[in-house]
Amino acid sequence: MSVPEIRIRQLNKAPLKGDGDYVLYWMIANRRTRFNFSLERAVEVAKGLDKPLVVLEALRCGYRWASDRMHRFVLQGMADNRANFEETVATYYCYVEPEAGHGSGLLEALADKACAIVTDDFPCFFLPRMLDHVAPRLPVSLEAIDSNGLLPLRAASQVYPTAYAFRRFLHKELPPHLLEMPKTNPLARIKLPELKSLPKEIIDRWPMATDEMLTATPEVLADLPLDHGVGPASFDGGEEEALKALRRFFDTRFERYADERNLPEEEVTSGLSPYLHFGHISVHDVFDSIARREEWSVEKVMDQKPTGKRAGWWQMSETAEGFLDELITWRELGYNMCWQRDDYDQYSSLPDWAQTTLDEHASDPREYTYSLEEFEQAKTHDPLWNAAQTQLVTEGRLHNYMRMLWGKKILHWSDSPQDALEIMIELNNKYAVDGRNPNSYSGIFWCLGRYDRAWGPEREIFGKIRYMTSQNTARKFSVDGYLERYGNQKRQGALFD
Template sequence: MIDGAPAIRVAEVNARPVRRDGAFVLYWMIANRRARSSFPLERAIAWAKELDRPLVILEPLRCDYPFASDRFHRFVVDGMADNARAFAGAPVLHHPWVERRRGEGRGLIEALASHASVIVADDSPIPWLRGMVRAAAERVPIRVERVDHHGLMPLRATPRAFPVAHAFRRFLQKELPAHLAAWPNDDPFAHLVLPRLRALPREITERWPALDRDELRDPAALIARLPIDHTIGAIEDRGGHTAARARLAAFLEDGIDRYPNRSHPDDDASSRLSSWLHFGHVSSHEVLGALGARERWTPAKIAKKPTGTREGWWNVSDAGDAFLDELVTWRELGAVRCAHTDDFMRWEGLPAWARETLEQHARDPRPALYDRARLVRAETDDPVWNAAQRQLLAEGRIQNYLRMLWGKRVLAWTAHPREAFDLLVELNDRYSIDGRDPASWLNVGWVFGAYDRPWAPKRPIYGSVRYMTSESAKRKLRMKRWLAKWS
């Protein structure tokens, strides 16, 4: 009986057999890029133990993913270096590989599959990652599994997409406690004994060589030679599990008590964990576990009956309630929608009422019209918006409240709401370190009425969609220091 992960998180991608006399078990690490707290990793270890075979961990990075740039590449390669250190003392062979020219990775999975017994791949709600695993599974002669560890709630335990957070919150509060009984292993290699594989076959290592120590230690020279966008530079934050845990510790020490008032840019108390969560460098279970340790909380403290409210169900502090609602309800709301629909980031996926009201006001006069180039360069007449855009360009993120305002203003500066929608998706995915992710796509959709309700009175341009202005933000929020930094 193969275990290593809850059955609800494991899906067979093809109907091929396990090759029991294969040379190794292959874990294809593409979404959960960490050496601990990982159900997919545990599933691969379980197969290796069952078959008494070595475990090979392939951690690849293509150069033709959407909006590939120095920003994203550096964060991922930092994580590869962190993983290389973590795997060095474990009975596994870690193969961190970076594609150096477009198409170079073609054939890699098939070559590894020709020697492997079974392939365990990360599952993900992100469409192109799922599609990549599905396409590879059709080409190989052995069993391919995908294992989900996107969040606390298994994606396959959700019946449908949910239109609003309240409905999903009620579902979570009813169903999640049973799934919290299965907790990932913080150290899956403790006392683990597996056969060791000294190296992959030469025909693989010569064509697809792993990154060497110098490239992992200082990847800048390597990244500079790759066919990706070099105009979008790396950010100050470093990728990897070590950096993620350090950021989590700093937030729990100095930020979470102020989290309910995190909207003030001058005192940004947001967790800033979204980038590491996006790249799988830390798990939601680790974050919840660290918060639980701080508050002496266990799952046994969860309220017995679902309430659907944001406060009180977890039985943690008010700050903990606010944070967990973002980490679990809102983050996983987007993931569930992305997993169950194919119109997640298309105009047609917005609620009918929102599309209708925005279309009705599409011909309303705009206060100004800015083309993409001027918006990217932060050349508008709104100093608050310009500051938010400059923060995005430099740090790959925007302070949480201002990210919503940033989107609302673009809606007023484009000739048609459909144009604004496509532009915001592109800007988010190209520049934000947590872009190309269901959670940040949810934020963009919210700008246009997704997960929200109609608001009265109707306003020009926005119709019944929620309205926000920079003037009101300046009145409500402390932002003088933030404006001075980014103006």
């Protein structure tokens, strides 16, 4: 077995069926062909049974926040996957629901002919509930494979309250897992029996997506029951675009990352978050690229003392270590929360101290309060906040530093902290391509105290929650260019807050 056992989760008690026609990989989160433990596991099972491999990638239209933006991004990834699977031994079957509920029964029909099913283990959004619902109804073995992060989800048996505590745990436990990397191309030099065709009754009832569908043009999307008010993002989806973003980061942004990543006017971040969310690129792929760039080997950290410090432990450059702290510590901290707590997206999951201080200040007078609709339409008194919201709505992304300010001011201008949380989740999940992800929930809840500590002086509305203002942001960084780009106005003195 090349896939580590800790990454394999058995979801039902049904057996392998040696007389089935194929092994099915149900691709629901790791939508890629590279560095994919799930695909690797499906190949393992197919080789062991000497059976063909079928890859099902389906896209339903009835999920919450379904829109042209999200659908287009996934469809572009499906187009890449169809091309990438074409010259392999696997049979790629992509299906796009034309209307809500049309895909009902497809998985069960494929399962009737399958020896076993392998799928992706993703701890967020509707996917865990979907797997829990379908697993007992399938007649064959269903395994969920964790290909989410460098650290397997189940390597940590507790929820870590701070990045420092989690980082210290990573320093101690992560190195052995770095020796268990997924294969770059799980289908390279693989020999499996060929599947002549999928059952006709299945293809007739659930036709494969056409080439035209996978173009994801406005005309194609207009025929689907989606929110057409949320238009395409300013960037494309798919494995090829993800790899281009990675190369662009290293070629033009990496050397500037440490000094300029927080500057609103600059574009020096990796831009990989949407591709990581939809599984178009793997964190292992990104880490492998950094390790090769830094001429680094895992032996450098095998005997390192756990420090919990952000710098120095990896024995890489300052820029590389700063980026890895975001990619690994902060990103996987959110996954650590989501797989262990069903209430990861609920107000009740905030630390006790944060709930206490917010409750104590819940009735504080607010100079400004805005409704969800006013926030959504960027109709606040603050031009810098409005510019951030405009970027989110028009581009499908939000500058990393501005995302923190964006959330803090929603808390400041909402009727209650509970309302603020609902507004942040709604706007982020509706418009951000990287929303509905453990990492994005970390960012939202950080604005309310998760992974943080009590701060002084105690303030109205915020209590002991860390305080941020547009005024301070404009003093720390130049924002005129950001305002011109997204707000069509320059800063004029103390115009904010």
